[in-house]
Amino acid sequence: MGDEKRWVRLCGLFDLPIRGGRLFKAAGGGKRDVLVFRLEGGALRAYDAACPHAGALLRPENEMSGTLICFLHHWRFDVATGGCVDVPQRPLVAYEVEARGMDIMLALTDGAGGVAAP
Ligand code: FES
Numbered sequence: 001m002g003d004e005k006r007w008v009r010l011c012g013l014f015d016l017p018i019r020g021g022r023l024f025k026a027a028g029g030g031k032r033d034v035l036v037f038r039l040e041g042g043a044l045r046a047y048d049a050a051c052p053h054a055g056a057l058l059r060p061e062n063e064m065s066g067t068l069i070c071f072l073h074h075w076r077f078d079v080a081t082g083g084c085v086d087v088p089q090r091p092l093v094a095y096e097v098e099a100r101g102m103d104i105m106l107a108l109t110d111g112a113g114g115v116a117a118p
Contacts, residue, residue, distance in 0.1 A: 007105045010036060010097075016104060018042060021060030021068075021079070023049055024106075034106060035060060035068075036097055037079045046097035046106055047082055051075065052090040 016022050021037040033049035035058055049058045056072035063069075067085065068077040076085040082092035096107035 005096075005107050005109050007100075007107055010034075010104045010106050013099055013102045013104055016044075021063050023057075023060055033057065034095060036104065036106070037063070039066075039080055042099075043080075044097045044099060044104060045079060045082070046095040047077075048093035048095070050093075052084065052092060053087070058092075 010024055011022070016036060016038045018038055019040055021035060024034045024036065026033050035047045035049045037045045037047075037060070039045065047058075050056070051058050051070045051072065053070065053073060053075050056070055058068060058070055058077075060068075062071055063079055066079050068079050069075070070077075075087060075090075077083065077092050078085060082094045084090045084092070098105055
């Protein structure tokens, strides 16, 4: 078991609009559900979709004005940084994501920081 990184294509760049978010369910042998946001200006962010409080599934439709709210106990997260507004020591788990040409690519590792394949 190593921490080798491989990149997988999530979707096309235009499949995720500016200020939009999308949930990618684990598939293809992946371990995690991943939330991806495209910020104002186009920067991408990817986070584990399990809430760091008690593991509820975070959903992109629960994001408003850059704040993502967990439906279960209403912790709030800053989509740009992954920081938790209510409990700062419990941020979202972030993953590497980037645009390559017209594709959105997510870095997967198989080690301790393992990420889902979408
Ligand atoms: S599980 Fe998300 S705030 Fe409790």
